[in-house]
Amino acid sequence: MSVNLQSASVSVAPKAGLSPASWAWLGITPFFAFAILFLILPTGLLMIGAFQDANGSFTLANIVHLFQPSILSSYRISLEISAASALGGAVIGFLLAAAVVLGGLPKWLRPTLMTFCGVASNFAGLPLAFAFIATLGRTGLVTLLLVNLFDFNIYATGFSVLSFWGLTITYLYFQIPLMVLILAPALDGLKREWREASDNLGGGSVHYWRHIAFPVIWPALLGTTLLLFANSFGAIATAYGLTGSSLNIVTILLYAQIQGDVLHDPNLGFALAFGMIVITGVSNGAYIWLRTRSERWLR
Amino acid sequence: MKRNRFGAWLALAVGVIYFFVPLIATFEFSLRLRRGTYSFDAYEIVLADPRFQQTFGYSVVVALATIVVGTLLVVPTAYWIQLRLPRLRPVVEFITLLPLVIPAIVLVYGYLRIYNSSSWLPMTNAVWSTNLLLIFGYVALALPYMYRAVDTGLRSIDVRSLTEAAESLGAGWPKILFTVILPNIRPAILSGSFLTFAIVIGEFTMASLLNRPAFGPYLQLVGANRAYEPSALAIIAFFVTWACMGLIQVFGRGARGSSADTR
Numbered sequence: 001m002s003v004n005l006q007s008a009s010v011s012v013a014p015k016a017g018l019s020p021a022s023w024a025w026l027g028i029t030p031f032f033a034f035a036i037l038f039l040i041l042p043t044g045l046l047m048i049g050a051f052q053d054a055n056g057s058f059t060l061a062n063i064v065h066l067f068q069p070s071i072l073s074s075y076r077i078s079l080e081i082s083a084a085s086a087l088g089g090a091v092i093g094f095l096l097a098a099a100v101v102l103g104g105l106p107k108w109l110r111p112t113l114m115t116f117c118g119v120a121s122n123f124a125g126l127p128l129a130f131a132f133i134a135t136l137g138r139t140g141l142v143t144l145l146l147v148n149l150f151d152f153n154i155y156a157t158g159f160s161v162l163s164f165w166g167l168t169i170t171y172l173y174f175q176i177p178l179m180v181l182i183l184a185p186a187l188d189g190l191k192r193e194w195r196e197a198s199d200n201l202g203g204g205s206v207h208y209w210r211h212i213a214f215p216v217i218w219p220a221l222l223g224t225t226l227l228l229f230a231n232s233f234g235a236i237a238t239a240y241g242l243t244g245s246s247l248n249i250v251t252i253l254l255y256a257q258i259q260g261d262v263l264h265d266p267n268l269g270f271a272l273a274f275g276m277i278v279i280t281g282v283s284n285g286a287y288i289w290l291r292t293r294s295e296r297w298l299r
Numbered sequence: 300m301k302r303n304r305f306g307a308w309l310a311l312a313v314g315v316i317y318f319f320v321p322l323i324a325t326f327e328f329s330l331r332l333r334r335g336t337y338s339f340d341a342y343e344i345v346l347a348d349p350r351f352q353q354t355f356g357y358s359v360v361v362a363l364a365t366i367v368v369g370t371l372l373v374v375p376t377a378y379w380i381q382l383r384l385p386r387l388r389p390v391v392e393f394i395t396l397l398p399l400v401i402p403a404i405v406l407v408y409g410y411l412r413i414y415n416s417s418s419w420l421p422m423t424n425a426v427w428s429t430n431l432l433l434i435f436g437y438v439a440l441a442l443p444y445m446y447r448a449v450d451t452g453l454r455s456i457d458v459r460s461l462t463e464a465a466e467s468l469g470a471g472w473p474k475i476l477f478t479v480i481l482p483n484i485r486p487a488i489l490s491g492s493f494l495t496f497a498i499v500i501g502e503f504t505m506a507s508l509l510n511r512p513a514f515g516p517y518l519q520l521v522g523a524n525r526a527y528e529p530s531a532l533a534i535i536a537f538f539v540t541w542a543c544m545g546l547i548q549v550f551g552r553g554a555r556g557s558s559a560d561t562r
Contacts, residue, residue, distance in 0.1 A: 027379035028387065034372055035394045038435045042409025043401050049412070092317075095310040103307025113314070118544045119537075120318055122497045126518040127536035130529035131321045134328030141324035173321065176314070234402025237503035237515065241522050251404055258408050258508055270412075273405045284400045 047277065049270035062271035071253070071263075075275065078233055078250040081164060085171035086229035092172070093179025094221065100180075101187040114184065117177035124174045129241030132170040136161040162243045170242060171232045178231065179224055186220040186294060216294075223290030226283040234280055250276060322537065329530035341531040350517055358506075358514035361430070362499040365437040366492045369445045372438065374488070377449045378480055381458050395446040398439050407436060407505045429509055436505045441495040448494070452487025453480075489550040497543035501536055 053059040066072070100110045123131075135142050138155060146152045160166055190213055198208040236251035245252055250272065256262045257269040330337040332344075345351055380388050398406070410432055414422035422428040438445075461483065465475045481488070503515035518536075522529045 024379075024383040025387075027383065028376050028391070031372060031376040031391065031394075034435070034438070035397075038410070038439050039394065039397050039401070039406070042406060042413055043397075045413055046405065046409045092310075092313065095306075096314045099307035099310035103310070104304055105307050105311065109311070113311075115544065115548060116318055118547070119541050122494070122544065123537055123540050125501050125503055126515065126522060127501060127533040130518075130522055130533035131325040131537075134530045134533070135321040135324035141327050142320060173317070176317065180314075230399070234404070236402075236404055237519075240503070241519060244523065251402065254404055254408070255504070255508070258404070258411065269408075273408055276402055276405055277400070280402060281400050284396075288396070 043277065046270050046273050049267055050274035052267055052270075054267065062265075062267045063274075065265070065268050066271050066275055070248075071250075071272065074248045074250045074253045077164065077248060079279075081168055081171065081249065082229045082233040084164075084168045085175050085232045086225050088168065088172050089175025089179050089228050090221065090225040093176045093224075094183060096176065097180045097183045097187055101184055102190070110184075114181065117180045119177075121174050121177040121181060124235070125237035126241040128170060128173055129238045132161055132166070132173070132242065136166060136169070162246060164247075167239055167242060167247065167249075170238060171235070175228050175232065178228060182224045182227070183220060186217055186224075190216065219290040219294035223287045223294065226287040226290070230280040230283040230287070233283075234276065322534075325530045325533050325537075329527060329534055332527040341527040342535075345521075345528050345531050345535070354512055354514045354517035357512055358500050358502075361434060361437065361511075361513065362496045364434045365441060365499050366495050368434055369438045369441055369495060370449075370488055370492070373442070373445045373449050373491075374481065374484070375476060377446060377453055378458065378476065381450075381453050382462060392446075395442050398442050403436075403440055403502075403504045404508070406439060407508045410436060411508065423509070429511065433505060433509050433511050433513075436509075437495075437499045437502065440502070440505075441491075441498055444494045444498070445491040448487045448491030449484060452484035455487075456483045486550050490547045493543040493546045493550075497540050500539055 050062050051058055051060065053061065066075075096113070099105060100113050132140075134140050136154070136159075137143065140161070143154055146154060161170070194212050195208060198212055203211070234251065236255060239247060239249055239252060240255065243252075245256060253262075254269070254272050254276070257272060261269070263269055263272070329341050330339065332338060332340040376391065380391055411423070412418075414420055414432060416424045422432045458480070461479050462475055465479045470479070501515050501518060502513070503519060506513035507516045507519065518529070518532055521532060
């Protein structure tokens with residue numbers, strides 16, 4: 001704040017305007033100091049550490065060591081869960097958003113659904129894990145109901161809430177609402193006139209979606225899916241609450257590495273984090289690029 | 300549009316079931332503590348647990364501190380960008396999006412590396428500085444939401460005219476920021492604050508790895524050791540989230556009173 005005041009007194013004197021740009025940057029020094037100290041430097045030094053050996057000299061060995069079976073499998077499980085929950089969330093979230101925006105449902109449903117989505121997309125972490133243990137755990141309500149009503153034990157099929165599918169279904173609880181929240185405004189951009197024009201020219205529903213609506217919204221659709229992907233890839237608390245450390249996903253491995261150096265090599269830990277940043281970075285970068293593309297049509 | 304209706308209702312029904320069934324199940328589960336009958340025993344045990352009170356209180360204080368620090372950091376920056384340095388807007392926006400790219404666990408890993416007890420700035424050496432580090436970490440996590448909320452708020456008012464009017468009346472910069480700009484974007488700040496609160500209150504990763512007695516690690520501890528109490532905690536956490544989102548609705552509405560949404 002104090003920096004802000006300094007720059008202020010300088011720029012008030014010469015009757016405002018945009019001119020004293022040489023001092024104007026002082027006003028945002030606190031922000032940049034914060035960004036450097038608590039975002040860029042910590043992450044940057046980790047990334048540098050990924051390319052150093054124990055003595056601090058350059059090496060690619062850490063990156064190479066990521067390709068050992070146990071680490072690769074943790075990346076693979078993480079990627080699979082993220083992909084499954086992102087795709088599931090995208091499909092169901094799209095249908096839900098389309099139903100409420102374009103489906104001709106009563107008007108009051110939309111704000112109600114949006115509020116619920118706001119809550120559900122923020123209901124994550126450990127409480128969400130507890131909720132799904134109570135729902136689909138061995139003595140969970142749904143598990144028991146299925147046994148009592150239909151004599152169908154989901155645990156006899158090999159399902160477990162602590163497994164791949166259990167975690168994916170749990171992640172969907174915040175993935176679907178997130179998709180709805182981001183996609184609903186994009187669907188608003190589909191103009192009614194386009195549909196009417198298509199109808200007047202004899203186009204059916206399939207025709208409209210395939211040749212008009214989908215080409216317009218696919219960047220938003222794909223972009224949001226990538227956002228969901230990165231969202232679940234970096235998540236840990238839900239998985240940790242659900243499975244303890246029994247499911248070998250990359251965030252849980254990294255958590256164990258930070259707490260107790262389970263890989264017996266600090267620099268390999270940095271490489272593990274580096275790999276995660278690369279994956280979330282690429283999917284987020286693609287999301288931002290696709291979003292700017294989709295804004296061309298959807299205003 | 301009629302042909303779509305059935306499908307629309309079906310999609311909505313699936314969504315409603317997916318949203319409510321886990322909540323009902325969790326609530327039912329939380330009542331099962333006493334064998335053979337439903338009771339609120341799990342809630343009584345949880346609410347009477349001194350560690351619940353301590354950790355929840357700790358997280359509330361940390362969340363409030365995060366909101367204050369975040370507001371003091373974001374509001375002047377967004378204001379200054381809007382008024383003086385629009386050229387830097389893409390840079391600042393990019394930085395505020397970084398916490399979405401860098402997972403929280405990686406960020407705290409970085410903190411532990413450069414602020415550990417043998418580093419140049421040993422923040423984890425003392426309790427107060429570790430608390431401070433946690434707060435800064437939470438400010439970073441909340442940055443995308445806080446910045447976006449404040450930036451939207453600033454765009455909806457005429458920052459330049461307000462500033463010039465205040466200047467010509469002889470107001471200094473702190474006065475402009477705190478008595479002119481801040482009250483005008485209060486709904487936006489409140490929206491960002493409640494969202495921040497919802498994110499911070501049950502956060503697990505950072506609090507756990509920085510070894511702070513926060514609500515998130517307490518949740519984990521109960522989850523690993525008890526059967527029915529976690530469900531009661533999940534219901535409580537759900538209501539906290541619900542309250543935060545409800546308050547955003549209440550206060551956010553004022554923010555959009557005169558903007559495109561209601562026109």
